[in-house]
Amino acid sequence: MAKFKKDGGRGLPAINTSALPDIVFMLLFFFMVATKMRDKEMKVRTQLPQASEVEKLEKKSRLHYIFVGPPLDERFGSTPRIQLDDAFATVDDIQQYITLKNSEKDEKEVPYMTTSLKADKVVKMGIVTDIKQELREVNALKLSYTASKSVD
């Protein structure tokens, strides 16, 4: 018995960690490629409503974003405001914004551009209707009420 004890019971051999950086780098590259930096600074709160019939939007490059919601900064009050890119805007700015954004795109892509409306739950339909009317004016007819998928 003693013989066995002598042989075994030594400390475990050190695990070879030389492949660890490789693995970590592989993960790193994956996340680097998959990451899309948040390019807009949110000025309004957009707590999305939930819906079961949501569809995936095909391409992020084919989206215009319009945010509507109460300002995050309380100094601006609590009335829902519209945010285009990084700044507050009014309903009248929408036409110009969409036209400008469309002009940056390839002409062929313009009919496929979808407007993603990200509005907070508390927003009233009055402002949403005004936005819809403006979008019709500039012939941006594809609209998506952005909603998160409800679990049921």
Add this chain to the structure above:
Amino acid sequence: MATRKRDIPEINAGSMADIAFLLLVFFLVTTTMDIPTGLQVALPPITEEPPENTKQKQREVLEVLVNANDQLLVEKNLMSIDKLRQKTIDHLTNEGKDPTLSSTSTAAIVSLKNDRGTSYDMYVQVYNELTAAYNIVRDDYSMAKFGKLYSKLDPLFGPDKEKIKEVKAKYPKKLSEAEPVNSGAE
């Protein structure tokens, strides 16, 4: 000059993993993997000519109204939102049975009217129920006819194109939105 062959000292790569980990954590935190999802709507284009004055028969139109207090009125009756889906399905698949509902599925119209004071949340929920009703009747029809759900038909796959067209012809999505009224305070 005697040249001495000198070994290049091995670079210590032990901290490499630490650096990589640090970067990895940074990217993990900044990654947003959310795929944007939403209810797709096709807005009607603005036309110069006044809207057609064809008076739709009362029975073909399912009138859905949401007021400023987020209350739902279907055909002038108060209804809770969880019954709206079934009501819409009944309307679309009526085929003349019930005299108060549509005479045929191709003529059936759903008219959605809301108030400027309706909350966006409520509106999306109502819109969702109506979309769901259309999806369900289309799925059922497609399943019975082609043995495949409508939502599973691939618009890029040749034989499916015709099927999609047929289902759409049977149950056209006639969801009209009237100009909102402004009765409640915004």
